[in-house]
Amino acid sequence: MAKYSDLEYLRLSKGQRFSYKLGQFFSSILPGIGNLFKRLGRGIAGVFGKFLGGIADIGRTFKNGDAKTKASFLVMGFGSIARGQILRGILFLLFEIVFIFYMATAGVKWLAMLPSLGKVGPTKEYNAVLDTYVTTYHDNSFKILLYGVLTIFFIIAFIYTWRVNVRQNKISQEMLENGIRLRSGKDDLRSLVDESFYKTLLALPLTGILVFTVLPLVFMVLVAFTNYDGANDGYFSGLFHWVGLDNFNQVLSWGSGSTVYSATFGEVLTWTLIWAFFATFSNYFLGMFVAMMINKKGIRFKKGWRTILVLTIAIPQFISLLYVSKMFAKDGIVNGTLLSWGWIKEALPFWTDPTWARVTVILINIWIGIPYLMLIATGILMNIPADLYESAKIDGASGWKQFSKITLPYMLFITGPYLLTSFTGNMNNFNVIYLLTGGNPINAAASSAAGQVGHTDLLITWLFKITTGTDSKYYMASVVGILIFVILAIITLIVYNVLPSVKNEEDFQ
Amino acid sequence: MSKQSDYDPSVMKKHMGMQAKTRASNTVIYIVLIIISIIWLAPFVFIVLQSFRVENTHMVGYIVPQQWGFDNYVKLAQTDFFRWYANTFIAAVCTALLQTIIVLCMSYTLSRFRFKMRRGLMKFMLILGLFPGMLTMIILYRVLKDLGMTQANAVPGLILVYIASSGMGYYVSKGFFDTVPKTLDEAARVDGATRAQVLWKIILPMAKPIVIYTVLTAFMGPWGDFIFARYISMNASAGMNVAVGLYSWLTADQINQRFTMFCAGGVLVAIPVTILFMCLQKYYVEGVTGGAVKG
Numbered sequence: 001m002a003k004y005s006d007l008e009y010l011r012l013s014k015g016q017r018f019s020y021k022l023g024q025f026f027s028s029i030l031p032g033i034g035n036l037f038k039r040l041g042r043g044i045a046g047v048f049g050k051f052l053g054g055i056a057d058i059g060r061t062f063k064n065g066d067a068k069t070k071a072s073f074l075v076m077g078f079g080s081i082a083r084g085q086i087l088r089g090i091l092f093l094l095f096e097i098v099f100i101f102y103m104a105t106a107g108v109k110w111l112a113m114l115p116s117l118g119k120v121g122p123t124k125e126y127n128a129v130l131d132t133y134v135t136t137y138h139d140n141s142f143k144i145l146l147y148g149v150l151t152i153f154f155i156i157a158f159i160y161t162w163r164v165n166v167r168q169n170k171i172s173q174e175m176l177e178n179g180i181r182l183r184s185g186k187d188d189l190r191s192l193v194d195e196s197f198y199k200t201l202l203a204l205p206l207t208g209i210l211v212f213t214v215l216p217l218v219f220m221v222l223v224a225f226t227n228y229d230g231a232n233d234g235y236f237s238g239l240f241h242w243v244g245l246d247n248f249n250q251v252l253s254w255g256s257g258s259t260v261y262s263a264t265f266g267e268v269l270t271w272t273l274i275w276a277f278f279a280t281f282s283n284y285f286l287g288m289f290v291a292m293m294i295n296k297k298g299i300r301f302k303k304g305w306r307t308i309l310v311l312t313i314a315i316p317q318f319i320s321l322l323y324v325s326k327m328f329a330k331d332g333i334v335n336g337t338l339l340s341w342g343w344i345k346e347a348l349p350f351w352t353d354p355t356w357a358r359v360t361v362i363l364i365n366i367w368i369g370i371p372y373l374m375l376i377a378t379g380i381l382m383n384i385p386a387d388l389y390e391s392a393k394i395d396g397a398s399g400w401k402q403f404s405k406i407t408l409p410y411m412l413f414i415t416g417p418y419l420l421t422s423f424t425g426n427m428n429n430f431n432v433i434y435l436l437t438g439g440n441p442i443n444a445a446a447s448s449a450a451g452q453v454g455h456t457d458l459l460i461t462w463l464f465k466i467t468t469g470t471d472s473k474y475y476m477a478s479v480v481g482i483l484i485f486v487i488l489a490i491i492t493l494i495v496y497n498v499l500p501s502v503k504n505e506e507d508f509q
Numbered sequence: 510m511s512k513q514s515d516y517d518p519s520v521m522k523k524h525m526g527m528q529a530k531t532r533a534s535n536t537v538i539y540i541v542l543i544i545i546s547i548i549w550l551a552p553f554v555f556i557v558l559q560s561f562r563v564e565n566t567h568m569v570g571y572i573v574p575q576q577w578g579f580d581n582y583v584k585l586a587q588t589d590f591f592r593w594y595a596n597t598f599i600a601a602v603c604t605a606l607l608q609t610i611i612v613l614c615m616s617y618t619l620s621r622f623r624f625k626m627r628r629g630l631m632k633f634m635l636i637l638g639l640f641p642g643m644l645t646m647i648i649l650y651r652v653l654k655d656l657g658m659t660q661a662n663a664v665p666g667l668i669l670v671y672i673a674s675s676g677m678g679y680y681v682s683k684g685f686f687d688t689v690p691k692t693l694d695e696a697a698r699v700d701g702a703t704r705a706q707v708l709w710k711i712i713l714p715m716a717k718p719i720v721i722y723t724v725l726t727a728f729m730g731p732w733g734d735f736i737f738a739r740y741i742s743m744n745a746s747a748g749m750n751v752a753v754g755l756y757s758w759l760t761a762d763q764i765n766q767r768f769t770m771f772c773a774g775g776v777l778v779a780i781p782v783t784i785l786f787m788c789l790q791k792y793y794v795e796g797v798t799g800g801a802v803k804g
Binding site for chain 2: 205424
């Protein structure tokens with residue numbers, strides 16, 4: 001698409017300008033994606049290069065190393081202890097001992113079972129004494145997978161520590177050769193509250209994230225490649241095993257087979273995107289509008305209006321959403337009032353008709369969302385320099401012109417990243433959908449897919465329903481979860497690569 | 510918050526022609542604002558009114574009770590409601606305390622220190638955040654079950670789940686720390702303070718608004734949590750929080766006996782949380798606007 005210079009652009013009519021801008025936006029997506037892959041490629045090449053460099057460095061360290069360094073290749077921490085850095089040395093050594101002990105007693109066993117996820121499931125045998133069938137449990141696929149993943153994590157940690165140990169030796173050896181004093185254990189401890197204070201601060205949060213997010217996510221991603229569900233829970237009801245890409249096949253149906261899941265997935269995804277679009281932008285513009293009304297010169301009780309709206313943020317969502325959901329029920333207050341006024345003859349199908357339900361959740365979400373947006377917009381509107389409006393007024397700009405030429409661009413520029421997080425947040429807006437409709441009305445066409453999908457179900461509520469549903473098809477939940485991740489990642493990457501407003505964080509400091 | 514009014518008579522006189530127009534548009538705005546206020550407040554007024562309704566425990570099509578009384582509140586005592594209440598309160602207090610510590614550690618570090626893995630770490634957490642957290646509850650449930658922290662004993666398990674990954678929510682407070690001038694740290698370092706002393710003696714006292722914001726949001730979280738609380742308590746009433754417990758009263762088989770009690774319970778939950786929130790509103794607004802502007 002041809003690019004106009006500023007002068008040429010100014011000559012265009014309004015409609016031409018609009019189509020030009022639209023064209024520019026869409027034509028920038030492709031190069032943006034291209035750039036992204038280039039950067040990705042460079043990143044991978046960089047990591048690979050570093051890896052090769054690391055191996056070369058290890059080789060050099062061994063060649064140039066003295067006896068202490070060489071011994072440390074086998075006995076971690078030997079060099080450190082021998083050079084007087086007792087504390088570091090002992091920590092290295094302890095880690096190695098623990099690692100070897102763990103691998104010998106358990107790690108190897110779990111790793112060996114990982115490819116099969118267990119061979120012997122629970123067996124039922126007749127017991128003559130008790131005169132009943134007694135179940136004996138054997139392998140536990142769940143534990144095998146969990147401890148298998150843990151063991152792999154542990155091995156990676158060991159390799160990393162070993163690498164640190166080698167580098168330490170190299171550095172210490174060079175420092176001693178140049179006559180520089182090594183840091184003592186006391187120095188090391190002191191540095192933990194000083195220049196390495198970040199290590200102390202990060203230890204707890206990162207451990208939490210590793211144990212409660214990273215490890216479970218790795219486990220759950222792997223579950224997508226198994227047949228782990230209620231009927232094959234890995235121990236009590238039966239073993240589960242690897243099934244490769246079968247589950248993805250079902251949802252994306254690139255192979256032959258039934259299209260139940262792929263059709264359902266397509267429907268739910270479409271609604272999720274529609275919902276996220278309307279939920280984000282309706283709140284955004286209406287919230288901004290309300291904020292502008294409250295902030296307008298001459299309007300009194302500004303604080304009072306704001307407080308009323310903020311009140312709705314304070315009350316826990318489950319109370320307000322559940323109550324509002326019941327207000328719109330067939331026998332709820334809304335229908336009751338309308339009926340008694342004689343405005344309608346029979347109850348309106350707020351939650352029973354698919355289209356009604358979809359529109360109603362979007363409308364109620366406005367009720368939930370406007371207060372937040374009002375707060376955000378108020379903060380930003382107050383920061384717009386007042387002289388911009390003054391000069392616009394002198395030039396005779398109308399209220400609408402001021403809005404479209406000053407307020408809106410300013411808001412959009414500042415809240416660009418917020419709009420993105422808000423869009424992705426709405427795609428995963430579990431509370432509003434689940435508490436209002438529970439995903440209902442039920443989608444009869446999708447009844448053979450797990451989780452009893454309804455017409456207002458988002459991907460995230462579908463995931464929840466699959467997990468808690470009767471069959472507990474965990475593997476399907478996992479596939480849906482991974483697909484949510486992929487979709488969010490694609491949206492995020494495109495937006496971040498196309499939008500120019502990704503700011504340099506150092507600018508703020 | 511701005512001044513109550515920017516109304517300035519001397520300016521208005523200069524624009525006599527515009528005065529009538531302004532007044533007309535202001536009147537329209539007042540009407541719209543009043544309608545908005547009614548729409549926003551109505552459900553809460555309704556819920557309070559319904560909680561005092563003595564006749565009929567099921568949903569009705571009218572708003573003002575015919576017979577008033579505290580029956581629904583009294584009946585709450587015969588259920589597990591106050592157990593749920595205590596569960597939620599304990600979880601909320603512990604979460605508020607521990608989560609604040611973790612979030613502050615994380616955000617301060619990412620704002621102030623420049624270490625090798627910093628950017629990588631932030632990107633990694635951004636990517637992690639794109640996974641639906643709900644996915645992990647399947648495995649967490651089984652692990653917590655092995656540790657005896659599910660069903661009736663769900664509260665410690667819940668606290669663990671709430672706080673463990675809270676480090677990922679560092680954005681807002683990092684944004685705050687980014688605005689505290691680095692020269693403050695450097696001046697103290699020149700005077701011989703360690704990094705730990707800088708944090709304790711200089712930054713933390715200044716960070717009061719963001720600390721309060723973090724405590725407030727962390728405290729509010731468990732009151733509204735539904736997903737994990739429901740899955741981890743797994744139908745065991747003794748381990749539920751208020752959200753899960755009250756939700757169970759609105760299922761098809763219970764709603765006709767429990768609807769007005771749900772309203773009463775909702776009022777009891779909302780009152781303390783709302784009062785706390787309104788008192789600390791200022792800090793919440795600062796946090797929300799700051800966070801959105803930083804993205």
